[in-house]
Structure formats: C-alpha cells, structure tokens
Amino acid sequence: MIEFNNVTKYYKSNVGLDNVTVRINKGDFVFLVGPSGAGKSTFVKLILKEIDADKGTIRVRGEDVTKMTSRQVPLLRRNIGIVFQDFRLLPKKTVYENVAFAMEIIHQPRKAIRRNVPQVLSMMGISEYARKYPDELSAGEQQRVAIARAIVNRPKILIADEPTGNLDPDTAWEIMQLLNTINMRGTTILMVTHAKDIVDRMEKRVIAIENGRIVRDEFGMYGYMQALQNTEMTFDTVEVETRRLFKTRFRRGGQRR
Amino acid sequence: MSLFYTLKQAFIQFFRNLNTGIVSIFAITAMLLILSIFFIATININMAAETIKGDYDSIQVYLTDETTADDAQMMVADIKTVKGVEDARYQTKEEAMAEFKTRWGDNSYLLENLQENPLPNSVIIQIGDLEQADAIAKKAATYAGVEDIKYYKNTVDKLLKVTRFIQISAVVVMIFLIIISIIVVSNTIKLTVFNRADEISIMKYVGATNWFIRGPFLVEGIIIGLISAGISLAIAAAMYHKIIEVIGDQMMSMLSMRIVPEDFLIYNLTWIFLALGVSIGACGSIISMRKFLNA
Ligand SMILES: Nc1ncnc2c1ncn2[C@@H]1O[C@H](COP(=O)(O)OP(=O)(O)OP(=O)(O)O)[C@@H](O)[C@H]1O
Numbered sequence: 001m002i003e004f005n006n007v008t009k010y011y012k013s014n015v016g017l018d019n020v021t022v023r024i025n026k027g028d029f030v031f032l033v034g035p036s037g038a039g040k041s042t043f044v045k046l047i048l049k050e051i052d053a054d055k056g057t058i059r060v061r062g063e064d065v066t067k068m069t070s071r072q073v074p075l076l077r078r079n080i081g082i083v084f085q086d087f088r089l090l091p092k093k094t095v096y097e098n099v100a101f102a103m104e105i106i107h108q109p110r111k112a113i114r115r116n117v118p119q120v121l122s123m124m125g126i127s128e129y130a131r132k133y134p135d136e137l138s139a140g141e142q143q144r145v146a147i148a149r150a151i152v153n154r155p156k157i158l159i160a161d162e163p164t165g166n167l168d169p170d171t172a173w174e175i176m177q178l179l180n181t182i183n184m185r186g187t188t189i190l191m192v193t194h195a196k197d198i199v200d201r202m203e204k205r206v207i208a209i210e211n212g213r214i215v216r217d218e219f220g221m222y223g224y225m226q227a228l229q230n231t232e233m234t235f236d237t238v239e240v241e242t243r244r245l246f247k248t249r250f251r252r253g254g255q256r257r
Numbered sequence: 258m259s260l261f262y263t264l265k266q267a268f269i270q271f272f273r274n275l276n277t278g279i280v281s282i283f284a285i286t287a288m289l290l291i292l293s294i295f296f297i298a299t300i301n302i303n304m305a306a307e308t309i310k311g312d313y314d315s316i317q318v319y320l321t322d323e324t325t326a327d328d329a330q331m332m333v334a335d336i337k338t339v340k341g342v343e344d345a346r347y348q349t350k351e352e353a354m355a356e357f358k359t360r361w362g363d364n365s366y367l368l369e370n371l372q373e374n375p376l377p378n379s380v381i382i383q384i385g386d387l388e389q390a391d392a393i394a395k396k397a398a399t400y401a402g403v404e405d406i407k408y409y410k411n412t413v414d415k416l417l418k419v420t421r422f423i424q425i426s427a428v429v430v431m432i433f434l435i436i437i438s439i440i441v442v443s444n445t446i447k448l449t450v451f452n453r454a455d456e457i458s459i460m461k462y463v464g465a466t467n468w469f470i471r472g473p474f475l476v477e478g479i480i481i482g483l484i485s486a487g488i489s490l491a492i493a494a495a496m497y498h499k500i501i502e503v504i505g506d507q508m509m510s511m512l513s514m515r516i517v518p519e520d521f522l523i524y525n526l527t528w529i530f531l532a533l534g535v536s537i538g539a540c541g542s543i544i545s546m547r548k549f550l551n552a
C-alpha cells in the first residue's frame with residue numbers, strides 16, 4: 001500500500017528522513033512513533049506529496065509518488081484520508097456541511113452526498129449533531145467529525161497525525177475504537193502518536209523513528225525495552241511475548257496474499 | 258456544477274471582502290481613468306500626426322492665377338518624370354475648396370461666408386522617396402507660373418519627433434499604471450486567500466484540483482477588474498463627451514484639426530477597458546496565487 005525505498009529528505013542541513021526503507025501493507029494498522037523532530041510528519045508529508053524526497057522512491061498503491069506531476073497529486077490524495085490533532089473543521093459550516101464539503105469539492109453527485117454523509121455520521125456516532133457547529137461540540141466529538149470527513153470519500157488509506165493529542169484518555173480510547181472499526185473494514189491506517197498507553201494497549205505494528213532513521217519496526221509495544229522493564233518480565237513471559245509477536249507477524253504475513 | 262460553484266464562491270468571497278474590494282476598485286478605476294486620459298490624448302495626437310504626415314509627403318505648388326490649365330498639365334507631366342516623384346496632379350481652386358470642406362466636416366459652415374475663393378490653383382506632388390523631397394521642391398520652384406511652394410519638412414519633422422516622444426511616454430505611463438493595478442488586485446486577492454486559508458488547506462488534503470481551488474480567486478480578480486473597467490468607461494465616456502462639447506469646435510476652427518469622434522473612441526475604449534479589466538484581474542490573482550497558494 002505504502003512503500004518507501006531508500007528515501008532521504010533533508011531540510012537544508014536538518015535531517016527529515018535518512019535512507020528510510022519500509023513497507024506498509026494493505027489493511028495494516030501501523031503506529032509511527034518517535035521523539036519530537038524525529039521525522040514523523042516528514043514521513044506523512046512525503047506520502048501526501050506535500051514535500052518532495054531528495055532521494056529514493058515512494059510508492060502509494062503501486063504508483064510512484066516521486067514521479068507524479070502536480071496535476072496528479074489531487075488524485076493521489078483522493079485515496080488518502082487525513083486527520084489532524086487540531087481537527088481543522090470549518091467553523092462556519094455545520095457538522096453535516098463539513099463532511100459533505102469533502103465530497104463536494106471532488107465533484108461527487110448530490111445523490112451520493114445525501115447517501116454517504118449520514119452514513120458516516122452514524123458510523124461515527126454523531127448523527128444527532130449534524131446540524132450543530134463545531135464550536136458546539138466537545139473535542140472528542142469534533143475529532144469524530146474530522147474522521148467522518150476523512151473517510152466519507154472511502155479512501156483506501158487513512159493517515160492520522162496525533163489524532164488523540166488533544167483528547168483525554170477515555171475519549172482518546174473511543175477514537176481508537178473508531179479507527180479500529182475503520183481498519184476492520186479494510187482501510188489501511190497509519191497513525192502518528194506520542195501516546196504510549198494507546199500504542200501498548202492496541203497491540204499493533206509500531207514503527208519507531210529517531211533522527212530520520214527507523215530504529216525499530218515490530219508488533220506490540222511503544223518501546224520494547226521499556227515494556228520489558230515496566231512489566232518486570234521473567235524469561236517465561238519474554239518467551240510468551242516473543243511467541244505472541246511471532247504469531248502476529250505470521251498472521252499478518254498470511255494476510256498479504 | 259463546477260462552474261456554478263466557482264462563480265458562486267467568487268461572489269461570496271468578493272462580498273465577504275467588500276471593503277478591500279471596493280478600495281481596490283477605486284484604485285484601479287483611478288488608474289484606468291488616468292490611463293484613458295493618456296489614451297485619448299495619444300490617439301488624438303496620432304490622428305493629428307497622420308493628418309500632418311499626409312501633408313508632409315506631398316508638396317503643394319501654388320500657381321499664379323495667370324497660369325493656364327494647359328501650362329499646369331504640362332508641368333504635371335514633366336514633374337512626374339523627376340526621380341522620387343510618385344504622382345502629381347493638377348488641382349483647381351474649386352477642387353481645393355471642396356476638399357477643404359470635407360476635411361472640416363460639420364464645421365464647414367464656417368467657410369460659407371467667404372465671398373470669393375481665397376485658395377490658388379495648384380499642382381500637388383506626391384513624394385515617393387522622402388529622401389528626394391528637398392530636390393523635388395527645388396526643381397518645382399524652377400517652373401514658370403509658380404507663386405509659392407508649401408512644403409513643411411522641418412516643421413513636420415519636429416512635430417513628428419514630439420508626437421513620437423509623447424506616444425512613447427504615454428505607453429510607459431500606461432504600462433506603469435497597469436502594473437500598479439495588477440499589484441492592487443493581487444493584494445486584494447491575497448487577503449481572500451488568507452481568509453480562506455483553512456478551507457483551502459482542507460480542499461488540498463481532500464484532493465480538490467488546483468484549478469478548482471484557484472477558480473474562485475481568478476474570478477474574484479476578474480470581477481474587480483470588470484467593475485473597475487465599467488465605472489471608468491462610464492466616467493471616461495462622459496468626460497470625452499464634455500471635451501468634445503467644449504473644445505471640439507475650437508480645435509476645428511483654430512487648428513483645422515479634427516478631434517477623434519466620440520462613438521469611435523467609446524467603441525474602442527470599451528474593448529480596451531474590458532480586456533484590461535479582465536487581464537489586470539486575472540494577472541493580479543494569478544500572481545497572488547503563485548505566492549500564497551503555491552498551486
Ligand atoms: N519546513 C522545514 N524546514 C526546516 N526544517 C524542518 C521543516 N520541517 C521539519 N523540519 C525539521 O525536520 C526534522 C523532522 O521534522 P518532523 O516535522 O518530521 O518531526 P516530527 O517527528 O513530526 O516531530 P513532532 O513530533 O514534533 O511533530 C526536525 O528536525 C525539524 O526541525
């Protein structure tokens with residue numbers, strides 16, 4: 001679904017990404033973690049072709065993003081939904097209009113808009129807020145609207161850059177359930193986050209980057225060594241844990257077709 | 258649906274930013290008015306220059322009243338053989354008067370009070386090669402029965418130089434004014450772009466095409482340009498009407514020069530202003546989009 005091959009991106013002398021090779025498969029749910037300035041947003045921006053790589057190739061759904069012209073970029077983005085930490089809803093539009101907007105601007109027929117928008121609002125559990133304005137909603141509800149907007153065009157990939165950053169833990173967990181549901185329906189999800197507890201609890205693939213390099217790519221925990229320390233694992237538990245990881249990986253591998 | 262959206266959005270943006278819009282319309286209207294003054298002056302000077310040039314490439318040889326038509330015809334035949342002469346013809350004083358009247362047009366009634374025709378018979382030499390003009394004039398002076406030779410080379414040369422200078426300065430000033438107008442529009446559009454920055458960023462993420470995003474800004478710029486063009490056209494037309502009313506006759510009788518007719522000028526000004534309005538608006542918005550939409 002998303003493939004980075006030896007991708008390097010520098011901002012003048014600042015390293016954004018340094019020779020990154022990674023592959024995210026169809027239907028994956030992947031966390032992208034790492035300290036501030038590690039290059040996570042750079043990774044996301046490269047997928048969306050907001051910025052161009054200095055070196056390497058990036059493939060999204062088989063198409064080489066690095067070779068795309070600016071005319072093709074809108075079509076690339078129609079296959080990718082995006083959610084931000086700060087929701088980015090339009091304050092003068094109602095919830096319904098905010099979601100419908102995403103369909104209108106890519107010329108979807110009215111009939112489809114009238115059908116799809118209520119559907120995703122109900123899926124996100126915010127049908128009753130359709131006529132409200134964003135500032136009348138709680139943070140969690142606003143993020144649901146933002147997710148609804150991101151998926152209303154049925155993108156194959158959903159990217160979330162710290163979607164739970166502004167939310168309290170309970171609300172954050174609700175949002176994670178929604179993302180999980182979306183993932184179950186076949187959408188590939190890439191989520192940038194600092195939220196250790198969420199990552200640990202979700203037990204998904206975790207790609208960790210630091211200084212523009214991938215330092216770890218495995219299933220399970222936010223930080224593996226930390227996990228070891230925190231749970232005071234014995235050899236037994238390490239063994240169990242390793243097996244579990246291995247299994248998960250194996251199962252994932254099977255899904256790749 | 259897309260065109261409808263673009264127009265609708267453009268008007269919404271325009272009215273949301275009405276104050277800035279009106280200010281820039283005022284500014285551009287002022288620019289266009291100054292421009293139209295230069296334009297009116299230039300085409301009138303052009304027309305005068307053309308009239309003068311018409312006289313310039315001909316030499317008028319005035320004949321004494323005693324010279325017969327036959328003598329004149331012989332002179333014509335002879336002078337046609339001179340190097341640099343394109344054509345020569347004999348013109349009676351009656352013909353000269355008739356031509357005068359047509360040139361004066363509506364004001365020819367001024368000539369009606371004349372008791373006798375003051376104009377002489379003449380031979381009019383059409384010069385083909387301007388380099389030879391002096392030689393031809395000298396040669397013409399040698400014929401018998403020549404009273405006077407009217408030939409204004411130096412005066413005309415100077416006049417043409419002056420008009421050329423005026424034309425060039427007018428073009429420079431006009432270009433300058435157009436550039437200023439474009440900057441004014443681009444600043445106005447910049448404001449609307451900033452006002453809609455959030456919306457635009459979402460549109461980009463969702464995959465709206467570049468032209469879909471740019472369209473409303475382009476149209477907004479064109480709206481500003483066209484409104485300015487319309488207002489300045491109306492004012493310029495009224496102004497020119499007044500000018501013709503007040504000094505049109507004097508120009509005619511004092512300089513025997515005709516002012517460019519009103520309907521001709523307004524017709525041309527309409528097209529020029531429409532074209533300028535659209536292109537100033539379009540250029541202005543394209544510039545600000547290049548800068549602030551990077552799309
Ligand atoms: N436009 C830019 N110009 C110059 N340097 C930049 C630019 N964008 C990012 N950087 C630098 O590139 C590096 C990676 O930035 P990036 O935004 O990818 O980090 P991040 O992992 O998203 O951090 P955070 O968790 O704070 O969002 C940082 O050192 C940052 O300073």
Ligand SMILES: [Mg+2]
Pocket residue numbers: 040041042
């Ligand atoms: Mg970031």
